[in-house]
Amino acid sequence: MKSLQRSFKELLRYPSAVASLAIILVLLIVSAYTLIAIPYGEAIVLWRGGENIWYQSPKNAPPAWTNFFTSKKLVETMIFNTDDEDINKTYEVSEAGNQTVTFEFPIDYQFDTFPQELTLFTKGTFVEKAPFISIVLVTPDGREIRITDFAVQKTGTYRFSQDDRLARRVGNQFPHEAIFAQPGSDPLVPLKGEYVMKLSLVTFEADSDVDAELVVYGQVYGIAGTDHLRRDLKVALLWGIPVALAFGLLAALGTTITTMSISAIGTWYGGWVDELIQRITEVNLVLPLLPILIMVGTFYDRSIWTILGVTILFSIFGGGIKTYRAIFMQVKESPYIEAARAYGAGSGRIIFQYLVPRIIPMLIPQLVTLIPSYVFLEASLAVLGLGDPVLPTWGKVIQDAQSNGALYQGLYYWVLEPAVLLMLTGLAFAMLGFSLDRVFNPRLRGI
Amino acid sequence: MSAETQLAPPGAEAAPQKKSASSNALTRVAKYTAVRVFTLFITIVVGVYLTVLIANMGGFVDTIRKGEIRESVSARTMSDPVLRALPPDVRAARLEEMVRLEEERLGLNQPFMLRSFRYLANALTLNLGRAQNMTSDSGSRQVRLIILERLPATLVLFATADLILFFSSIFIALYLSRRYGSFLDKVIIALAPTSAAPGWFYGIFLIVIFAALLKVLPFGGMVGTPVPETTVGYILSLLEHMILPVTAILVSAIFISAYSWRTFFLIYSSEDYVEMAKAKGLTDRDIERRYVLRPTLPTIITSFTLLLIGLWTGAPIFETVFNWPGLGQALFKAVGLYDTPVIVGSTVIFAYLLAISVFLLDFIYALVDPRVKIGGSQGRPA
Numbered sequence: 001m002k003s004l005q006r007s008f009k010e011l012l013r014y015p016s017a018v019a020s021l022a023i024i025l026v027l028l029i030v031s032a033y034t035l036i037a038i039p040y041g042e043a044i045v046l047w048r049g050g051e052n053i054w055y056q057s058p059k060n061a062p063p064a065w066t067n068f069f070t071s072k073k074l075v076e077t078m079i080f081n082t083d084d085e086d087i088n089k090t091y092e093v094s095e096a097g098n099q100t101v102t103f104e105f106p107i108d109y110q111f112d113t114f115p116q117e118l119t120l121f122t123k124g125t126f127v128e129k130a131p132f133i134s135i136v137l138v139t140p141d142g143r144e145i146r147i148t149d150f151a152v153q154k155t156g157t158y159r160f161s162q163d164d165r166l167a168r169r170v171g172n173q174f175p176h177e178a179i180f181a182q183p184g185s186d187p188l189v190p191l192k193g194e195y196v197m198k199l200s201l202v203t204f205e206a207d208s209d210v211d212a213e214l215v216v217y218g219q220v221y222g223i224a225g226t227d228h229l230r231r232d233l234k235v236a237l238l239w240g241i242p243v244a245l246a247f248g249l250l251a252a253l254g255t256t257i258t259t260m261s262i263s264a265i266g267t268w269y270g271g272w273v274d275e276l277i278q279r280i281t282e283v284n285l286v287l288p289l290l291p292i293l294i295m296v297g298t299f300y301d302r303s304i305w306t307i308l309g310v311t312i313l314f315s316i317f318g319g320g321i322k323t324y325r326a327i328f329m330q331v332k333e334s335p336y337i338e339a340a341r342a343y344g345a346g347s348g349r350i351i352f353q354y355l356v357p358r359i360i361p362m363l364i365p366q367l368v369t370l371i372p373s374y375v376f377l378e379a380s381l382a383v384l385g386l387g388d389p390v391l392p393t394w395g396k397v398i399q400d401a402q403s404n405g406a407l408y409q410g411l412y413y414w415v416l417e418p419a420v421l422l423m424l425t426g427l428a429f430a431m432l433g434f435s436l437d438r439v440f441n442p443r444l445r446g447i
Numbered sequence: 448m449s450a451e452t453q454l455a456p457p458g459a460e461a462a463p464q465k466k467s468a469s470s471n472a473l474t475r476v477a478k479y480t481a482v483r484v485f486t487l488f489i490t491i492v493v494g495v496y497l498t499v500l501i502a503n504m505g506g507f508v509d510t511i512r513k514g515e516i517r518e519s520v521s522a523r524t525m526s527d528p529v530l531r532a533l534p535p536d537v538r539a540a541r542l543e544e545m546v547r548l549e550e551e552r553l554g555l556n557q558p559f560m561l562r563s564f565r566y567l568a569n570a571l572t573l574n575l576g577r578a579q580n581m582t583s584d585s586g587s588r589q590v591r592l593i594i595l596e597r598l599p600a601t602l603v604l605f606a607t608a609d610l611i612l613f614f615s616s617i618f619i620a621l622y623l624s625r626r627y628g629s630f631l632d633k634v635i636i637a638l639a640p641t642s643a644a645p646g647w648f649y650g651i652f653l654i655v656i657f658a659a660l661l662k663v664l665p666f667g668g669m670v671g672t673p674v675p676e677t678t679v680g681y682i683l684s685l686l687e688h689m690i691l692p693v694t695a696i697l698v699s700a701i702f703i704s705a706y707s708w709r710t711f712f713l714i715y716s717s718e719d720y721v722e723m724a725k726a727k728g729l730t731d732r733d734i735e736r737r738y739v740l741r742p743t744l745p746t747i748i749t750s751f752t753l754l755l756i757g758l759w760t761g762a763p764i765f766e767t768v769f770n771w772p773g774l775g776q777a778l779f780k781a782v783g784l785y786d787t788p789v790i791v792g793s794t795v796i797f798a799y800l801l802a803i804s805v806f807l808l809d810f811i812y813a814l815v816d817p818r819v820k821i822g823g824s825q826g827r828p829a
Binding site: 016279282283285286287288289290291292294295296297298299319369372373376379380383384385386398402407408410412415416419422423426427429430431433434 | 486487490491493494497498501502637639640641642643644645647648651652654655658659666753756759760761762763764767768778779782783785787790791793794797798801802805
């Protein structure tokens with residue numbers, strides 16, 4: 001215990017080790033937060049839920065913070081809902097028994113570009129006669145643009161960009177752009193200021209009403225942006241952390257422990273056992289791991305646990321066996337092993353109580369250095385389209401981006417965000433492994 | 448600094464037995480090679496058999512194939528006017544009979560153990576029949592042609608990258624071991640952990656920078672379109688397309704190999720015989736070549752073998768990212784099309800490539816390490 005403490009203190013002398021420990025700590029905290037804030041079930045719904053979950057976000061929108069780095073402010077997504085507290089409906093009853101309901105959506109438009117799209121989702125409550133809505137947009141310079149009017153059905157979707165009559169009225173331009181533009185500008189220049197969208201409806205029944213939601217689809221969204229299906233990348237990026245850490249840690253632990261045990265057994269018994277292990281290692285060396293994993297993923301099961309199991313299975317007889325064997329060969333001849341034999345210790349006891357603990361110092365750096373390679377392996381499989389079918393992971397985000405030509409379209413954030421997270425995780429463990437190697441293997445310390 | 452010039456002077460440790468060593472070096476290497484070829488062949492057979500077993504485990508592949516046979520046979524029955532005219536029960540019986548014959552023709556009625564050995568023989572000779580969905584660029588459906596057609600592309604890319612990687616790593620490692628503790632040395636040590644990320648990963652970054660933002664190099668592919676007509680134009684276009692992939696491989700591996708090889712050099716240069724050589728007044732160049740590089744080479748080759756295996760294994764994703772029309776991409780496409788024969792064939796040929804790389808490096812190992820003897824321990828340090 002004391003020596004462990006000493007090693008830890010020594011580790012802290014390396015700045016790279018401190019930095020990597022800090023990164024790992026942050027990753028652990030964020031993954032704990034993710035698991036609590038977005039539980040598994042909710043994450044799956046958010047990632048696979050379908051259009052109903054994502055309809056409020058824009059398509060292929062970079063994260064909102066990109067606005068800090070450009071002089072041109074891109075439109076941010078704005079959502080107005082009649083359920084919001086600051087949207088007040090005023091009711092007026094006319095003599096004929098009809099009711100007029102009016103409400104306003106104040107749009108504070110301070111951007112240098114136009115929104116991707118404007119959509120009004122409506123929900124009418126009525127028995128027989130549908131209420132009638134008319135929409136007018138008041139611009140900052142006082143113009144009133146008549147948008148449209150229609151009878152509100154039980155559910156309805158009105159897309160501004162697809163209204164041909166509105167397009168003609170604003171001079172054959174894209175309506176969702178032209179209504180926010182300075183009059184007469186060509187190409188269109190946005191007019192900044194306070195817009196008010198006035199909605200007024202006439203209802204013909206006593207309890208008839210309309211709930212409306214206006215979504216101004218921006219060109220940027222949230223802290224992570226969205227993909228081609230309007231999904232918030234934040235979910236996948238956050239969930240990618242625990243998945244990557246779990247896969248990397250479990251695979252590295254599973255492989256090193258089994259490899260070491262098998263190597264210890266082989267060295268201890270020697271003879272045909274050792275010979276067999278050596279031969280299996282050689283066969284395993286020419287087995288291409290990634291193609292075999294691809295085969296397993298295609299033919300059987302893509303679940304992350306299956307892939308994890310197969311990965312461990314094929315890494316057991318990896319290059320590590322030879323390294324451990326060389327060390328065990330030396331340790332086997334040490335006097336304390338002879339003493340153990342003399343007092344009659346069994347083979348099992350000698351292997352697991354005397355041989356194995358001896359190389360744990362060498363094992364720890366090895367283990368930590370292995371973690372990134374498995375993290376990247378999982379990402380590689382996901383990029384090849386063999387990721388876990390339900391879990392959102394970093395690799396799958398990269399794959400979506402690749403298959404939708406993100407780089408050709410200039411949607412760099414889509415690839416770079418998961419890539420940077422992968423890099424950060426990989427680097428943190430690799431740097432820690434290097435520092436540990438120096439602490440635990442004094443032969444390297446001088447060099 | 449080619450390997451041949453390194454091989455000419457006898458190794459530092461073998462120096463005393465200079466004359467006898469040179470006379471039987473050839474037989475030693477030949478014998479060693481023969482034994483290695485044999486063991487590697489056995490290894491490949493076992494490896495390919497495992498591949499076949501995995502691909503067929505639980506009879507999944509057989510089920511797929513049987514389903515396909517039934518589908519194609521019934522499609523044929525439906526389009527045949529003579530058969531269509533038959534009464535339904537006769538037609539159904541006829542269909543069953545045709546399916547049975549077809550399954551028998553493809554050997555699907557034999558027990559699995561028997562079939563697995565036939566699959567093994569077929570896989571070893573790449574005699575994998577016809578692809579289910581893929582075609583080669585020349586339009587053939589032969590799995591062997593699809594695979595062999597793509598082999599040169601993979602070989603060109605990876606051989607170039609591996610050679611550059613090996614020699615530049617040795618060069619940098621030697622340079623660093625001479626200037627150990629210098630600024631550059633520290634930079635390389637600091638950069639070594641970046642090799643945790645595989646080549647395709649850096650490939651994405653390189654594509655973003657050089658293809659998407661700067662627009663100076665192509666996004667991917669092997670030659671430009673239209674394909675240049677002259678040989679020179681073709682080679683130039685090929686070279687241009689190779690810059691990014693080769694750089695990606697280099698970036699992903701050069702720092703770790705330069706760092707670890709430099710460490711090997713430093714360990715070997717602290718040996719007593721190096722001090723002795725210094726005391727004798729030999730030039731630095733001589734010391735480096737004869738007393739440091741030579742004994743370190745076997746260790747370096749072992750480390751390079753493991754590195755190479757990692758690079759080969761990553762080919763499917765690497766080639767996919769760079770849209771390189773090689774074997775790896777064929778495997779990726781086959782996965783997408785669920786084309787079993789091509790998947791098995793590509794996996795087998797990757798096993799071959801790994802075995803050949805291991806063999807070549809073993810061969811070089813035998814050339815540079817005079818201790819390698821036949822039988823008993825192979826004298827191969829871990």
